[in-house]
Amino acid sequence: MALLPSPLHFSTSHITTSTVVALCVFFTLICACIIIGHLLEENRWANESIVALLLGMCAGTVVLLVTKFNSNRILIFSEDLFFLYLLPPIIFNAGFQVKKKQFFKNFTTILLFGVIGTVISFCLISVGALLLIQRIGISNLGIKDYLAIGAILSATDSVCTLQVLNQDETPFLYSIVFGEGVVNDATSIVLFNSVQSLDFSSIDAITALKLLGTFLYLFFTSTALGIVVGLLSAYIIKTLYLGRHSTDREVALMMLMAYLSYIIAELLSLSGILTIFFCGIVMSHYTWHNVTGSSRTTTRHSFATISFIAETFIFIYVGMDALDIDQWEKSKASSIGTSVAVSSTLFALVLIGRAAFVFPIANITNCIKKRESTKIEFRSQVFGSITKPLIEAVQPRHLKPSIFDSTDNPEDLRFQLLENNAPINQQSNHQPFQRRSRLRLLMSYPTTTVHCFWRKFDDKVMRPVFGGRGFVPFVPVSSSSAEAEEIS
């Protein structure tokens, strides 16, 4: 009684009403979104993201009418809200649920797309913007600003794209798009920070090397931090066997340590996204196998749920923000013609920038890709694969564009959905490439060899220490259902 700040109990009426209203509106919208999304589940044209966007727009309109065109913002979307509370669960869950085998098999492709692709895109957009925007008549921007624009616009946001992809149905595409998004993000942060800090009066080879060094430092320290925190959580839970007393403590510890990895990375100015992503991977490989059966079910579903709520929240906010009066008025202040010209120029540059690296790199990596595909092919010949000519005709054409702007272009969405419905049969049209297998074997060997070594190392050193599948006595889930019966 004396310990808790009891007087606070009475100030309920002093809670910021605007926050309560905003929370009420957003949570109601998310609920509506879940229900409508569920009802439209069978509809191939709609998914929860689109429902969330539309609902957000409707809500924005209503708020606009209620406030008599003063504002449609009932919640200010602060950077803190996004970076500290919404993004971490999404990325962590992605790492936690990602198919690890698939992801690491395609690691080289992902790195190629992520690093080189972003750099190409950055250069193209910066140079393009420098040349084109000056022609439009805007001359108050320095070289630094153009480079910053390049760095910002070379970052893709994979959250949207991943909404239309399905990990189970298109595992290869999903892992590439997702992995690229994570790496791409890190690259862009490095580029942006470098652009801000570099002295552009003296660009030379040393500066470039420094940039590369910074990137490598950021990439490896972020990854290492995530792995260390993940392993620490596995070790603590394995050694203490917390589940003996309470499932909830295990779950709490996993959640808190995952979040801590992100926060620590942010404190050290690393890429929190990379860190929490790898923390998720390590946790699903070790920690998850060390907890009790009910903790496994709980963590798996609660991480997914939190991530789902955060995503839906973002989509609803974006929908509401589309009608932002303030922004429209600001753009009115400058000439409409100019802003349209600038927007379309940048949009075109982004598309060109993405296309410029997606197509060449996709062709290069096809050599590696085919190795994986032929592997699958052997199996599918065993099980008898049914080839659908129509989808095959569609897929080779749309496999690459779909990586780059599925959310910009509504038409691509349709093809995405088509792809989702299709079984992974595209490997059958890789047969003509089998003659190139020597080069492919050479290029894909590293991955396989590394995987082999890793397996041995994992079984002999890592799993005995940190636990993992088969190294911890399994507590059957039935105990949780027995527990579950206790309530009521």
Added chain:
Amino acid sequence: MALLPSPLHFSTSHITTSTVVALCVFFTLICACIIIGHLLEENRWANESIVALLLGMCAGTVVLLVTKFNSNRILIFSEDLFFLYLLPPIIFNAGFQVKKKQFFKNFTTILLFGVIGTVISFCLISVGALLLIQRIGISNLGIKDYLAIGAILSATDSVCTLQVLNQDETPFLYSIVFGEGVVNDATSIVLFNSVQSLDFSSIDAITALKLLGTFLYLFFTSTALGIVVGLLSAYIIKTLYLGRHSTDREVALMMLMAYLSYIIAELLSLSGILTIFFCGIVMSHYTWHNVTGSSRTTTRHSFATISFIAETFIFIYVGMDALDIDQWEKSKASSIGTSVAVSSTLFALVLIGRAAFVFPIANITNCIKKRESTKIEFRSQVFGSITKPLIEAVQPRHLKPSIFDSTDNPEDLRFQLLENNAPINQQSNHQPFQRRSRLRLLMSYPTTTVHCFWRKFDDKVMRPVFGGRGFVPFVPVSSSSAEAEEIS
């Protein structure tokens, strides 16, 4: 890519550093707390709350030294933080996990303690403060201020007390203490709000009736809102059968609707605590039985986990705040003697206020209590009850004080722990009271009859509509363990 506010991605360095530091410290402390609490599990003198308090104090000292005695606050404990994010999950989880049968059996006792007790306590503290504080030499307070002090201090905080009680070992005491806390809270809010709005120049019978009316209105609307939201969630989940597509949506919907009930209650100036508590009860009675097996495990444990984290967070904060330099300096400004006198006066008044209603009401309700006890007694004679004279000697003496100030007095903690270890055998010394059974039967009949009617109504009307145990096809948990194997 174009939909999400991509530019935000680059401002990671602009996230409020103080927030990141605060989050980092708090989450590290909670992790430490879980681990230390687990290691001390066998120790009867320590539990997680005490560990959290001590850790908080240590952290406060460290922060104090680091900031060179400028401040030990790394996070400002705003009312929003407490009322919007920490309190709702704790109360919801309490409602969700409470043993409903036990709770409703003791409902009359709970209401007696909660409503009448708080009113007695409020009157005593107000009058006492009015008489005593004026003598100390503080004369700048009006009658309204004294009544406000009474209302504030008549609210007990049951979170602390519940930490030392165990629902499974002392179900009766737990349900009384917990239920009383919830009702008590609502009563205090009504009292405080009434005190603030009443015109004290004309106190008469009508004002008192109005007060009673307000209380009844608040109590019933809050409860009704919670029940309606809970039933709505049960109905939606039962009708749509969301689990068909995704477990995560069921969990998300349950979480969001529970939280919404609290937010809506706050918006309507009702008692959010009462609302979310009853929402939790309804959800565990209906909604929980309508979801898939993995959702059951997930909701049960994730609600408990979130509540646990919130509680630990509060305890750590309180520990850190104990060393608050600012507050110590403020009290220095006024005479130390005066503040000590005022504090001790108020403390004594609170104890007297609690004692004044706990002992008389406990004696009155013993009539009802005995009825339940004798019931148990018959069973325990069947199963052969082992009476422990020592514990019996301790219990009758400490059963009542333990309700009122177990957290104020460290000695009581010990007795609480003793009680926790003791089986519920105290009924054997109620045998001499059996002659009074006629009165008891009369007083306890309403509860039993109501329970009987409720059972029938529940089976015939409620469960067929809203689902519940046995009314929804059970999806075995094994499906979730099969799912669980899918990762890795």
